Amino acid sequence: MKVFNKLLRSIGSSVLAFCSSVGRIVIFALNAILHLVRPPFYGREVLSQLMQIGFYSLPVVGLTALFTGAALALQIYSGGVRFSAESVVPSIVAIGMVRELGPVLGGLMVAGRVSSSIAAELGTMRVTEQLDALVTLSTNPMKYLVAPRVLAATIAMPILVAVGDTIGILGGYLVGTGRLGFNSNNYLQNTVDFMELEDITSGLAKAAVFGFIIALMGCYHGYNSGRGAQGVGKATINAVVSASVMILAANYVLTEAFF
Amino acid sequence: MITVQNLHKKFAANTVLNGVDVQIEKGQSMAIIGGSGTGKSVLLKCILGLETHDSGKIFINGEESSKLDKNKFLSNFGMLFQNAALFDSLSVWKNVAFRLTQGPNKIPEKQAKDIAIEKLRRVGLTPDVGDKFPAELSGGMQKRVGLARAIAANPEIIFFDEPTTGLDPIMSGVINELIREIVVEMGATAMTITHDMSSVRAIADKVIMLHNGRVQWSGDIKELEKSQNPYLNQFLKGNAEGPIEAVR
Numbered sequence: 104m105k106v107f108n109k110l111l112r113s114i115g116s117s118v119l120a121f122c123s124s125v126g127r128i129v130i131f132a133l134n135a136i137l138h139l140v141r142p143p144f145y146g147r148e149v150l151s152q153l154m155q156i157g158f159y160s161l162p163v164v165g166l167t168a169l170f171t172g173a174a175l176a177l178q179i180y181s182g183g184v185r186f187s188a189e190s191v192v193p194s195i196v197a198i199g200m201v202r203e204l205g206p207v208l209g210g211l212m213v214a215g216r217v218s219s220s221i222a223a224e225l226g227t228m229r230v231t232e233q234l235d236a237l238v239t240l241s242t243n244p245m246k247y248l249v250a251p252r253v254l255a256a257t258i259a260m261p262i263l264v265a266v267g268d269t270i271g272i273l274g275g276y277l278v279g280t281g282r283l284g285f286n287s288n289n290y291l292q293n294t295v296d297f298m299e300l301e302d303i304t305s306g307l308a309k310a311a312v313f314g315f316i317i318a319l320m321g322c323y324h325g326y327n328s329g330r331g332a333q334g335v336g337k338a339t340i341n342a343v344v345s346a347s348v349m350i351l352a353a354n355y356v357l358t359e360a361f362f
Numbered sequence: 363m364i365t366v367q368n369l370h371k372k373f374a375a376n377t378v379l380n381g382v383d384v385q386i387e388k389g390q391s392m393a394i395i396g397g398s399g400t401g402k403s404v405l406l407k408c409i410l411g412l413e414t415h416d417s418g419k420i421f422i423n424g425e426e427s428s429k430l431d432k433n434k435f436l437s438n439f440g441m442l443f444q445n446a447a448l449f450d451s452l453s454v455w456k457n458v459a460f461r462l463t464q465g466p467n468k469i470p471e472k473q474a475k476d477i478a479i480e481k482l483r484r485v486g487l488t489p490d491v492g493d494k495f496p497a498e499l500s501g502g503m504q505k506r507v508g509l510a511r512a513i514a515a516n517p518e519i520i521f522f523d524e525p526t527t528g529l530d531p532i533m534s535g536v537i538n539e540l541i542r543e544i545v546v547e548m549g550a551t552a553m554t555i556t557h558d559m560s561s562v563r564a565i566a567d568k569v570i571m572l573h574n575g576r577v578q579w580s581g582d583i584k585e586l587e588k589s590q591n592p593y594l595n596q597f598l599k600g601n602a603e604g605p606i607e608a609v610r
Contacts, residue, residue: 143465227450235412236447240461240511241436247464 131323138243138250148251156217156252156318157259161266163216164209168267171204172196172274180283192283193290194297196275201298201306202361205268206260207354210313213260214346218321221252222342225325226335234326249326253318260314261307268306305361312357313350320346363388364409364519364551369418371404371575378404379415380575386568388423388518391545391552393566393583395559395597397606400572402555406521409553410439422519433465440512440520440550444527446504448496448511455492458482458510481510485540502533506540513544520545522554526561538564559598562586571597573606 175196183189225248228234237244272294279285321342328338364386371379378401386392394402407413409420411432420427427435448457458478462469469477479489485506496504505525512520525541526534538561545552545565554565562569563583570580571594578593589595596604 231445232443232447233449235407236441236443236449238412239410239436239439239441240464241433242460242464 135249135253138246152255164263164267165270167212168271169274172271173278176275176278193293197294200271201268201302206264206306206309209264209267210350214317218342218346219339221321222325222339226328226338229328249322256314256318260310264310309357316349317346365421367419370416392568393554393562396572438518440517442508442512442522444524446508461515485510519551526558
């Protein structure tokens, strides 16, 4: 009986801790959104974060998409050839990249790069009292640091994913025409013919949500970082893990919504 | 003038401030001394609104701080943090001019830069330092930049959190002298947290000692050495034995 009580208590306290974390994240997110719509606005900070989050993530997103598109073409061909459906390779590579793999893999890669960097930066600012210094200089850290990062990531991710999708389709095209013997014109025609506008918009909408999640998790964990190097390290890990898990969970919810 | 009345602050079960009363007159320079973990920094953060106190009242120039507009309230303050807390991503002059380039009363960047360079000069740094980044500066230079940032908007009240920690005795002397000069020159009210008795002697008009979340001693700087208070004497002499437990 004692063991059962102990187990029940431990489950109960874990559930409570989880609920309180969710509550804190929701309040933090609402606060960030509120600061996005209330002046003063820090346009220069948003532009600088667009460069940091968007432009500097292009290589990692591009390379991920290129190899994913190439591997996808091979896998679909290998499956399709079993029932004489090799011709679906271009369309499935395109639809698969645009609807699912582009946003999800792009999101996960950017989560690794950007969430960690934001959490480490804000965590270090917390530990070295730079966040307190901002307050004493009459500047709200939520408005000056968090809101521009959240806005920049939400804008940058769809652009990154659009570029990534194009590169991914190019990867499939290179393998399709170079390795699998597809005719170049036919490959491109099939890619375009079977793609619908909704495929593209649903992928880009997912990317915007993932961008919001990535910046939010980086900011939340960095802003609430514990003391010392260990606190910052923990904040960085938590930011990447929670952003990745939330991206996968949000992906399922959004896929259901766009299904 | 700053008045703190019966201030209480707890972190979970740990009582940090247990009924602190402090009064600093306009233009006065007060040093707060006491062992580590006695609530000095928490007191300062409560006054600035960086921590929320559990009970008690804080008045700035006769107005209760919680009832003042936060931006207006903070515009009266300048603060030098223990490790300077300069923004790594901004150049030195942008750090110094930060307050001048933000908010409703911001001024053009060119004008803000001129003021920043002038303030850097005031703390003994050459204009070329303005274009460097904080990571390129020594600890002493960072403290000077922090000091320049604290005085950039000519605040009425300046807080110094352990201004000489981590500096060699000569640099400590330079910083102490600068603080004293600037406070007198600006006519500012100053509050300094320190363990360094040479800082206290150089900077303060009035001293209070915190222990166990309470003011154990307060008085004029001239009374400091004459006091028979056992807590203060142990602290001044650095004795391991006395009413203050060595292991806290």
